[in-house]
Amino acid sequence: MSTDPPSTTATRPAERQRDSRYLVGAGLVIAVLGIVAILAPLVTGLGLSLAFGTLLVVGGLAHVAHAFRARGWVGSFWQVLLAIVYTLRGLRCWRTPFSD
Numbered sequence: 001m002s003t004d005p006p007s008t009t010a011t012r013p014a015e016r017q018r019d020s021r022y023l024v025g026a027g028l029v030i031a032v033l034g035i036v037a038i039l040a041p042l043v044t045g046l047g048l049s050l051a052f053g054t055l056l057v058v059g060g061l062a063h064v065a066h067a068f069r070a071r072g073w074v075g076s077f078w079q080v081l082l083a084i085v086y087t088l089r090g091l092r093c094w095r096t097p098f099s100d
Helices: 013-039 041-069 076-095
Strands: none
Touching (some): 013 041
């Protein structure tokens, strides 16, 4: 049995309506983006390739930061090596997004 007062545990209708508006709005945005992706596959491919490249570069930087933060760790060399691979691959996605 809960010790919270009933007014804090039950969702008010106004809050529920506001939350449902946000969900409907997000659904409409996703639907429009999906239609644009279907109608313009070249732009979609370019955008996804650039986004993937960005994630790889950020992941490479995170690996470098982790490798230098955990200096005493035996796997630091592998973290730096993996960071180099991630970063180079991300830069290649930026440089030639349609070749991959």
